Amino acid sequence: MLSNHHSSNIAAKPATETGLLGSGNQAGVLLGSKYELGGSKLLASSVNRGWGSSITAEVRRHEDLHCTAFVQQVNEVIIALSGSAKIKRRADGPEQKFLSRPGSACICPRGVAVKYLHIHSGSLEMLHLYLPQDLFGNLESLDGSSVDSGLMYTGGFYDPLVQHIGLAIAEELQAEQSAGRIVLDSLALALAARMLQHYTRQEPNKLSGRFIDGKASGALDHARLNRVLEFMYQNLGADITLDELAGVACLSVYHFARAFKLATGSAPVQYFTDLRVARAKALLADPTITVEDVALSTGFSSGTNFARAFKKSVGLSPTQYRSQH
Known part of the structure; x- marks a missing residue:
């Protein structure tokens, strides 16, 4: 959890599309717009931190959040840092309903049409991580225009490695480490690799040619x-x-x-x-x-x-x- 002291020292400016993450949006598009419209409070952001193109991060507090239908604009991994609340969300499949606590994670891939997202009956501080569209060159669309990343739309799972990476990135929001931006690049790469290894909708060799063997x-x-x-x-x-x-x-x-x-x-x-x-x-x-x-x-x-x-x-x-x- 980011302390109030550290959060107040980080410009709480929502993440916007720069083109570097390759989401396909025009520069200046608000990546967390669905949360802003739903009433989420931004506590910390990597905007203007000089992190480069590998990953963008936000810490948000969600209390009684209700998002209407939206199309996800970028590959996003969300990790609960503190608090507890109930989450209900649905895309094309059945409703996903679970209690989110510290360490609980969700994935919302680019291109998914989400019907609704509700966070209620509690308060959560969550780390939102926005990753490149192609996950560092490991996913490519067949025709260059597909928005489908091949990742699963899933939530409420506990993955120790994902949690560890998330906590390390949250720590980077608070203080410089000895290797600077290369630390963030390495963490983002590790997170992308984890996504490819365990959270694709099909086995990598069945992804219709979109998966490049790493x-x-x-x-x-x-x-x-x-x-x-x-x-x-x-x-x-x-x-x-x-x-x-x-x-x-x-x-x-x-x-x-x-x-x-x-x-x-x-x-x-x-x-x-x-x-x-x-x-x-x-x-x-x-x-x-x-x-x-x-x-x-x-x-x-x-x-x-x-x-x-x-x-x-x-x-x-x-x-x-x-x-x-």
Whole structure:
């Protein structure tokens, strides 16, 4: 659950379509418009947080929410953070009716025509995650115009991995971590992979050609790996994305993440985090460099955010590490 303190520090501006998520809408379309019309209260948003194109997040409080018919505009995963309430919703199939509590999740794929959505008999704080239409290149329409993502319209399920990813993204709304945007990209990719593995309407190989097998042919070759590592070293102070790293390797994001881990034994986000921490340790060894300067040199917006991320990774604050080493 996001505290009131943190929520008040995040601009509560609803997520809008930028074109980067590939929902097919015009730029400026409100992604959570159905919730706004139904009376939902926006507590936090990733808008203007510089998260890039991988994922957009909102935290909303729903009390006595009643949404009339709408067509879902983007792939959305919703995770209950706190509270308890009853949910009733229906699309083409039978009504879905369940009690939502912390950890309960729902999926509403792009293109689904929802007849109604009601949240009542309680109050819920929910994390709403908007994912790219093609789930990072793993879903493609046959004719380029289909809005069907192949995901299930389902709700009220408990998936520990989905819950863990959601909580990590909610935490990112509150504070910077040691690897910046690449953390969000990795979390979004993991969530998309989970959707593809367990929440498609049919088996992946029966999705009429719309599913692209995510298996990488193997580890990154030496030349590609060197290019990626050089890019990382040259941009330790920048807020790089997983998409940029995949571009350097000339692979899709999904294939790159798998191939990089096969080549190095670490996920890209962990490898980049380790490089940043190593750079920070080296800079802290020089007493003439302030902690604030170390923070800026390793891509953090402030000494406070750097200290928080450094301690989480190393177990010591930058000042404590400097005094002991």
